[in-house]
Amino acid sequence: MPESVDMIFADPPYFLSNNGITCNSGRMVLVNKGEWDKSRGFKENYEFVKKWLLLCQKVLKRDGTIWVSGTSHIIYSVGFAMQELGFKILNDIVWYKINPPPNLSCRYFTHSTETIIWAARDKASHHFFNYRLMKEMNSGKQMKNLWNILPPGKDEKKFGKHPTQKPLQLLDRIIKASTREGDLVLDPFCGSSTTGVAAIKNNRKYIGIDMSEEYLSLSVKRIQEAINRGH
Numbered sequence: 001m002p003e004s005v006d007m008i009f010a011d012p013p014y015f016l017s018n019n020g021i022t023c024n025s026g027r028m029v030l031v032n033k034g035e036w037d038k039s040r041g042f043k044e045n046y047e048f049v050k051k052w053l054l055l056c057q058k059v060l061k062r063d064g065t066i067w068v069s070g071t072s073h074i075i076y077s078v079g080f081a082m083q084e085l086g087f088k089i090l091n092d093i094v095w096y097k098i099n100p101p102p103n104l105s106c107r108y109f110t111h112s113t114e115t116i117i118w119a120a121r122d123k124a125s126h127h128f129f130n131y132r133l134m135k136e137m138n139s140g141k142q143m144k145n146l147w148n149i150l151p152p153g154k155d156e157k158k159f160g161k162h163p164t165q166k167p168l169q170l171l172d173r174i175i176k177a178s179t180r181e182g183d184l185v186l187d188p189f190c191g192s193s194t195t196g197v198a199a200i201k202n203n204r205k206y207i208g209i210d211m212s213e214e215y216l217s218l219s220v221k222r223i224q225e226a227i228n229r230g231h
């Protein structure tokens with residue numbers, strides 16, 4: 001429905017599954033997350049980004065906001081498309097992963113961050129920011145845009161693994177920062193529904209979309225557990 005969603009978190013394909021290598025538990029492995037993450041070339045990738053961003057903009061309420069995560073493979077396209085579509089960019093968060101895998105080629109710096117762009121629907125939006133809570137969560141000091149957050153722990157993967165699962169702590173902070181209790185949160189690339197678990201934990205409503213039945217059934221298990229826990 002148009003103008004019905006308070007906040008969107010989108011963790012889209014980064015288009016980085018192109019037979020590169022990385023290190024997983026001390027072993028060299030290919031960085032292939034799935035067919036859905038294969039690059040279709042710069043222009044087609046960009047058209048895809050712009051298309052889903054436009055759909056997101058349509059369902060956002062006037063004062064709603066969107067968060068989009070990405071690495072260098074995609075985040076500049078996201079930022080450019082947002083500007084073309086008239087979003088108002090509020091922040092770029094740098095998520096520092098603290099304990100990243102080493103760079104096996106030794107020809108680059110170790111990749112240890114992702115960027116998360118936070119934007120309001122348009123220039124006229126009066127976005128919500130829970131400034132006080134963020135300050136409180138940061139020992140009384142203003143929260144900066146550099147977030148040190150570990151990758152998801154074993155407990156977050158007990159129902160099965162998603163290859164690009166986000167940590168619950170990251171989504172918990174995003175939801176607390178930009179929504180109120182009862183708000184509707186949408187994740188258009190929900191995967192294992194980390195966003196959904198964080199939404200339920202914080203008494204928000206949630207809609208998750210994914211093309212994969214396997215990931216949707218993983219989502220259902222995680223969400224069911226969050227509901228059963230009573231938060």
Ligand SMILES: C[S@@+](CC[C@H](N)C(=O)[O-])C[C@H]1O[C@@H](n2cnc3c(N)ncnc32)[C@H](O)[C@@H]1O
Nearest residue numbers: 011036164165166189190191192194210211212
């Ligand atoms: C980066 S992952 C999201 C991971 C998620 N944030 C989590 O914590 O588990 C992106 C997801 O988008 C889904 N996907 C890719 N292309 C899609 C499309 N065109 N429509 C819907 N889902 C898509 C994939 O199946 C994948 O689960």
